[in-house]
Amino acid sequence: xxxxxxxxxxxxxxxxxxxxxxxxxxxxxxxxxxxxxxxxxxxxxxxxxxxxxxxxxxxxxxxxxxxxxxxxxxxxxxxxxxxxxxxxxxxxxxxxxxxxxxxxxxxxxxxxxxxxxxxxxxxxxxxxxxxxxxxxxxxxxxxxxxxxxxxxxxxxxxxxxxxxxxxxxxxxxxxxxxxxxxxxxxxxxxxxxxxxxxxxxxxxx
Ligand code: ADP
Ligand code: MG
Numbered sequence: 001x002x003x004x005x006x007x008x009x010x011x012x013x014x015x016x017x018x019x020x021x022x023x024x025x026x027x028x029x030x031x032x033x034x035x036x037x038x039x040x041x042x043x044x045x046x047x048x049x050x051x052x053x054x055x056x057x058x059x060x061x062x063x064x065x066x067x068x069x070x071x072x073x074x075x076x077x078x079x080x081x082x083x084x085x086x087x088x089x090x091x092x093x094x095x096x097x098x099x100x101x102x103x104x105x106x107x108x109x110x111x112x113x114x115x116x117x118x119x120x121x122x123x124x125x126x127x128x129x130x131x132x133x134x135x136x137x138x139x140x141x142x143x144x145x146x147x148x149x150x151x152x153x154x155x156x157x158x159x160x161x162x163x164x165x166x167x168x169x170x171x172x173x174x175x176x177x178x179x180x181x182x183x184x185x186x187x188x189x190x191x192x193x194x195x196x197x198x199x200x201x202x203x204x205x
Contacts, residue, residue, distance in 0.1 A: 004107040004148070008204050012103045013066030016203035017058070017073055023195060024051045031188040038182035039175040046082040047192070053079050066103045070096035083173050084189050087124055087133065091116035106151060109200070110144035113154070117141050128161075130171035131182065133189035136161040140197050155194070155201040162186065162194035 024031075024047050032044015054076030063069045070092050078089030098104050098112025117137050126132040128139075139157035143149040149157075165187035170176040175187065 002107075004110075005105050007101050007105050008066075008103045008109070010103060012203055013069035013099075014063070016200050017054070017063075017069045019199045019203055020073065020196065021051050021054055023199060024048075024192070027195070031192055034186055034188040034191065035175070038170065038178055038185040039173065039188070040177075042082050042174075043084060043188045043192075046080050046085055050077045050080040050085060050088070052076075064102075066099045067096045083124070084133070084192075087120050087189075088192075090119045090123065091137075094119055106144070106204075109151070110141070110154075113137065114141045114145055124172060126172040129168060131165045131168050131175065131187045131190070132170070132172050133187070133193040135165050135187065136190040136193035136197070140193075151197075151201040151204050155197040158194040158197040162190040165190045 028044040028047045031047060032041065035041050035043035054073050057072035057075045058069075061068060061072055063072055074089050074092035074096055076089075077085050077092060079085070080089070094116040095109070095112040098108045098115065100108065104112065117134070120126070120134060120137065124132065124134070126134045128135055136158040139161040140154040143157040144151070144154040147153070163186070166184060168183070169180055170178070170182040170187065173189070175182045
């Protein structure tokens with residue numbers, strides 16, 4: 001059997017979720033600052049409140065499967081404002097749906113990320129190059145699905161995509177209202193998406 005068809009080890013969903021809670025609570029101010037420089041400044045607050053809700057969902061649901069853990073993350077974001085709240089919420093909802101067993105295989109996770117990208121683009125209408133989370137997610141999906149890469153390859157592609165957002169001006173979201181002022185500033189949603197992928201690669205070991 002291909003390694004991509006073997007489920008990630010038990011506890012992947014829990015490790016990933018807990019790592020996201022810790023990392024985003026720690027990084028919310030830094031990411032919020034990027035949104036202050038090229039946007040309306042609410043991203044850090046949106047992240048803090050989303051992950052506060054994720055922790056409440058975890059406490060209430062006591063999840064035991066990957067789908068249940070990722071559903072807690074999705075619900076946390078869906079209850080949050082900004083453009084990023086609903087978009088990340090729908091993205092994580094697609095991920096929650098991808099696993100057949102208790103934990104997904106790498107191939108299933110790739111399908112979940114592709115479905116998440118499709119949903120984000122259906123609602124947000126952003127293409128690669130519009131300086132959004134899509135600039136990190138689309139190359140990660142390519143690395144994991146079309147090129148059959150590893151989760152670490154996907155995380156590296158997302159990181160490169162996020163770094164590329166510094167050179168362009170925003171075409172979507174509140175940052176698009178500031179035009180040229182967004183040039184030179186990383187897109188916070190793309191940086192956040194790259195973190196999500198890096199933490200997945202770490203959690204997969
Ligand atoms: P808002 O732009 O409404 O203030 P947030 O500050 O919560 O939303 O989130 C900003 C992030 O959301 C941006 O950095 C960008 O990555 C992402 N984003 C905004 N609009 C879109 C969109 N239409 N499609 C995809 N991502 C978007
Ligand atoms: Mg904002």
